Amino acid sequence: MEETVLHSDARLTKAIRLFESGCHEAACALTGKILGEIDSTTGLPRDNHGRAELENFHGVLLNRTGNSTTAIRHFSTAIELSPSCADAYYNRGNCLYRQGSFSEAAEDFLEALKLDSSDPEYLNNFILSFQQVENKQMLSRLAREICGLEFTTPAALSAVCNAMIGSNHPGAALPMLRSHLALIRGDSAALIDAGNVCHVCACYSEAESLYQRAWNLSPDNADAAAGIGAAQVMLGKFQEAADNIRAALAMRDSDASSWNNLGIALEGLGRHEESLQAYNRALAIQPDMEQAHENLARFHGFHGDAELADRHLKWLSTRPSPRHHGFILRDILHCPPIPVSLEDIAARRSRLESTLHELTEDRTIRWANPFHEVGLTPFYLSYQPLCNRSINTTFANLIDRGWQRQSQPSFPASACGKKIRVGLISSFFCAHTISKLNEGLIKLLDRRRFEVVAIISPRTKKDRVTEMIRSFADMAMDAPESMDEAAKMIRESRLDILHFTDIGMDPWTYFLAFHRLARIQTVSWGHPDTTGIPGMDYFISGRSIEIGAAQSHYSEQLIEFRNAPVYFKSAAGPDGNQPMDLSDLPGICNGSNIYLCPQTLIKIHPDFDRVMADIHQLDPKAHVIFLEGNSTNWSRRLRQRWESVEGLDLSRLHFIPRLDRVDFQRFVLAGDVILDPLHFSGGVSTQEILALGQPVVSCPGPMMRSRVTAGFLSACDMHQLIAPSPGAMARIAVETVQDHQKQNALRQAIRGKSFCLFENFEVIEEFGAFFEAAHESHLSGGRLESWNW
Numbered sequence: 001m002e003e004t005v006l007h008s009d010a011r012l013t014k015a016i017r018l019f020e021s022g023c024h025e026a027a028c029a030l031t032g033k034i035l036g037e038i039d040s041t042t043g044l045p046r047d048n049h050g051r052a053e054l055e056n057f058h059g060v061l062l063n064r065t066g067n068s069t070t071a072i073r074h075f076s077t078a079i080e081l082s083p084s085c086a087d088a089y090y091n092r093g094n095c096l097y098r099q100g101s102f103s104e105a106a107e108d109f110l111e112a113l114k115l116d117s118s119d120p121e122y123l124n125n126f127i128l129s130f131q132q133v134e135n136k137q138m139l140s141r142l143a144r145e146i147c148g149l150e151f152t153t154p155a156a157l158s159a160v161c162n163a164m165i166g167s168n169h170p171g172a173a174l175p176m177l178r179s180h181l182a183l184i185r186g187d188s189a190a191l192i193d194a195g196n197v198c199h200v201c202a203c204y205s206e207a208e209s210l211y212q213r214a215w216n217l218s219p220d221n222a223d224a225a226a227g228i229g230a231a232q233v234m235l236g237k238f239q240e241a242a243d244n245i246r247a248a249l250a251m252r253d254s255d256a257s258s259w260n261n262l263g264i265a266l267e268g269l270g271r272h273e274e275s276l277q278a279y280n281r282a283l284a285i286q287p288d289m290e291q292a293h294e295n296l297a298r299f300h301g302f303h304g305d306a307e308l309a310d311r312h313l314k315w316l317s318t319r320p321s322p323r324h325h326g327f328i329l330r331d332i333l334h335c336p337p338i339p340v341s342l343e344d345i346a347a348r349r350s351r352l353e354s355t356l357h358e359l360t361e362d363r364t365i366r367w368a369n370p371f372h373e374v375g376l377t378p379f380y381l382s383y384q385p386l387c388n389r390s391i392n393t394t395f396a397n398l399i400d401r402g403w404q405r406q407s408q409p410s411f412p413a414s415a416c417g418k419k420i421r422v423g424l425i426s427s428f429f430c431a432h433t434i435s436k437l438n439e440g441l442i443k444l445l446d447r448r449r450f451e452v453v454a455i456i457s458p459r460t461k462k463d464r465v466t467e468m469i470r471s472f473a474d475m476a477m478d479a480p481e482s483m484d485e486a487a488k489m490i491r492e493s494r495l496d497i498l499h500f501t502d503i504g505m506d507p508w509t510y511f512l513a514f515h516r517l518a519r520i521q522t523v524s525w526g527h528p529d530t531t532g533i534p535g536m537d538y539f540i541s542g543r544s545i546e547i548g549a550a551q552s553h554y555s556e557q558l559i560e561f562r563n564a565p566v567y568f569k570s571a572a573g574p575d576g577n578q579p580m581d582l583s584d585l586p587g588i589c590n591g592s593n594i595y596l597c598p599q600t601l602i603k604i605h606p607d608f609d610r611v612m613a614d615i616h617q618l619d620p621k622a623h624v625i626f627l628e629g630n631s632t633n634w635s636r637r638l639r640q641r642w643e644s645v646e647g648l649d650l651s652r653l654h655f656i657p658r659l660d661r662v663d664f665q666r667f668v669l670a671g672d673v674i675l676d677p678l679h680f681s682g683g684v685s686t687q688e689i690l691a692l693g694q695p696v697v698s699c700p701g702p703m704m705r706s707r708v709t710a711g712f713l714s715a716c717d718m719h720q721l722i723a724p725s726p727g728a729m730a731r732i733a734v735e736t737v738q739d740h741q742k743q744n745a746l747r748q749a750i751r752g753k754s755f756c757l758f759e760n761f762e763v764i765e766e767f768g769a770f771f772e773a774a775h776e777s778h779l780s781g782g783r784l785e786s787w788n789w
Helices: 010-020 026-038 049-064 066-081 086-098 100-113 120-130 138-146 152-167 172-180 188-200 205-216 222-234 240-249 256-268 272-285 289-304 307-315 325-332 342-361 381-384 389-402 433-444 464-472 483-492 507-512 606-618 631-641 661-669 684-691 708-715 724-738 740-757 761-779
Strands: 422-425 452-456 475-478 497-500 522-523 536-543 557-561 594-596 622-627 653-656 671-674
Touching: 010 026, 010 483, 010 684, 026 049, 049 066, 049 086, 066 086, 086 100, 086 120, 086 272, 100 138, 120 138, 120 152, 138 684, 152 172, 152 188, 188 205, 205 222, 222 240, 222 256, 222 684, 240 256, 256 272, 256 289, 289 307, 289 325, 289 381, 307 325, 325 342, 342 389, 381 557, 389 622, 422 507, 422 594, 422 761, 433 464, 433 684, 433 761, 452 464, 452 497, 475 483, 483 507, 497 761, 507 661, 522 761, 536 761, 594 724, 594 740, 606 631, 606 724, 631 653, 661 684, 684 708, 684 740, 724 740
Parallel strands: 422 452, 422 497, 452 475, 497 522, 522 536, 536 557, 594 622, 594 671, 622 653
Antiparallel strands: none
């Protein structure tokens, strides 16, 4: 921290020479004497710039002789006399820094930079003091101000970028970077630092571009190659990411972060064994690497290896970390996709409830970005048969209370007579069930009354269905990767209503929903559980799929449509589709009775095991067939669980690989009866099965997610297939299979009645009526407390 002085007054020549020769005390005595002799006749009045230089120089000398407190007084006088004296701010900042007054020092260095942003010492000392500031509000202000300056060198820009990342304020640097791109276009190091800021801010496309430009300039730069791969991982470009990360590792094999990112890319490509090896290699290089432990916990959890997942989650949740509370939440939210037993489910739920209660008592918990710090939702709770309102609400309140985000905006009232602007948002506007459930609403909502905006999450795996959704909407917006920027963009679109087609399946839309993005926020049964989020106004369901007291299951105001709230296109009928030949499965022959359960394996609750055991005991020819899960480990875990179920014959339980739509229909047609899982029924899949005329036996529980199939059966007047208990479900299924005349009659009846489930325009009309009523109620200062259309 070297002080400087301007040589602008001849009377200071001797003092300056003494200073330059190291005779600081003599120089200080001389400048002190000069100051003492100055009066109104000396030609240096109090407001003269020359007097300011002298005060500054004297302060430098005082500081060099160990009298920093008095020096600060003279620097302050110099600033008072000449507010443009950058050196005086700089020199006072040095004294304050040495005294431990880091906030005041940072303020002075910033003022010096405002006067001369090209001085590297000013910037270096600002960063040193900035990194010591503890007051978060001051840090935020200082970050905004430093990033609002104009810099003239790539090195200066890099220094600021790194300081903003280190202080957890990278977002402040984004506007500065975007306005200085021309400055750094030829400097690979500065481009990489800029890419790092964009990456941390979740602006992955920008990061990829900056890293690529750096690599073009320096093809032997491992940081550039690794950065490209890391950004591409987040963009879902897994093959490109793997190639670029391998190129980086060829230059620098010991980079744990690159091995970790390679694991993510390989996992995204379905190369699970290689992915696991990459994660383990990262940990071998850096045993305390949080990201690798986090990815291994998720990897093992997804594949059903609960013990290994728990081990990594426990490690994360018990070590000091800025994300400590986030890791605790990840630990307690972890549920194996395939439950081990009823006892394990109960124990995990009890631990979740008690830990949430403890965390709620801690009023010091703060979140900067819970999407990154927590990154999970209570998704798997919905596959259990209990009401989750209390847990989901407690979890959401814990997030909401500690989230240090901007205050919720107020929205101006809509102009009377104008169309109501409705936005629909999801991460699954692609080849996914959510698109099937909502494309009709996006396309058919009355354009005389509504303007429809489709908002596509940055996490959407964009495909031809995505483009179809765009074409159906009046306007389509691609949300930015940064959640803050996405929230700003959506608010600026001035929506009257924002409809979340699903909340809970994807963490991005879950945490985005905590922002008040529109006057009215609604959600429906894309994920069939209450959100618990304070800013969610309405949950749209249907009377046919809810029990009478269902409002108690929801934190939102429950809106029950006359029909299930989905407009579904006609499904292809059985014509031209031949049943799949299942005779290759062990033990199946012409006389076998085929019971199919074509649902995701995470829906197979331990309570359903007893239903299958009853079927095996009632029907010695029964074979129950499932589709493999997203992980082949799921079926192995299920078989392990079934080994302890009395009466269950493992030789008559089968799994076949996952199927495309045509083969799925052929598989469904090969069954004698379809079994709907307990506690979480089929939805779109049930509609497709009924369209094929196949009988589905269901046993609804109290929660909506267990009642969707039963609602569809009721709409088709197929009440005889709705079982009052799990035991009755087994009996109805066996009776349906064994009575071929009854089975054929059911198929004929279903084919004749299932048309009512498809292209029901009344659903679109009810959505429109509800949106209008909710909007009207909001304009009147209230909200709908009931709905009856």
